[in-house]
Amino acid sequence: MTASDLNSTTWADRPEAGPRTDQQARAMDELVATPELLAELKASSERLETASPQEILRWAVDRFAPRFTMATAFGPEGMVLIHMLAELAPETPIFNLETGYQFQETLELRDEVSRRYGLDVELKRPELTVEQYEAKHGGPLYKTNPDQCCFDRKIKLLHSATVGMHAWTSAIRRDQSADRARAPIVGWDKKFKLVKVSPLANWTKQDVWKMITEQEIPYNPLHDQGYTSIGCWPCTRSVMFGEDERAGRWSGTAKTECGLHALDDESPE
């Protein structure tokens, strides 16, 4: 398997995991993408196209809690969803993939969420610290093989963080990139074997910032310094006027996504 295969590989395809039958998946309390479930998700997604993000979240909580979760990198969209969940369903487990390479400002936002909303966002960390990981690979892998680095320090973490869960919410917007333009409101996330709910799919960047301003929702101060999309510090730069909002992610490489929101996620098995 090459590094470029990693982002299109499902967990069950990994040699160490081995493919699981539907029967095994049910025994492990995983959701199985039966034709009935896929039809239900499609119908729900179409019905929710005109719903507000709050209504979509309400539906997701009613349908999947307590097996409904949220992963956040504390971006503006994530902060809006946290704000909504704090009102609608504060018991929803929320976690952050703490790669060890996040900006200090990002980690401090977690403390602000705790102060403002009383919500504890759980930090999920890879097995190896940054020091151990870089020693193992003879240096920082983000320089030579970012797909592998994202796989080891994000994708694997998300798989373990969502064990026992049936659905997760993402903060993606369709107008963020061509890749994301096809995201349904509700779909089957093939890679993670979860229902993926995207309440902000139909929102614009202006919608997000309007709510942040009006509701005084906390946000990452790096946004005021030209960082429109914030990930790990080695793979993020500020953008210049007129550049795409995600132009600062893995700048200078062909990589545009870490693999959490890859194109084929929603396709049925």
Ligand code: SF4
């Ligand atoms: S964004 Fe960069 S540093 Fe973070 S996990 Fe991916 S390659 Fe590694």
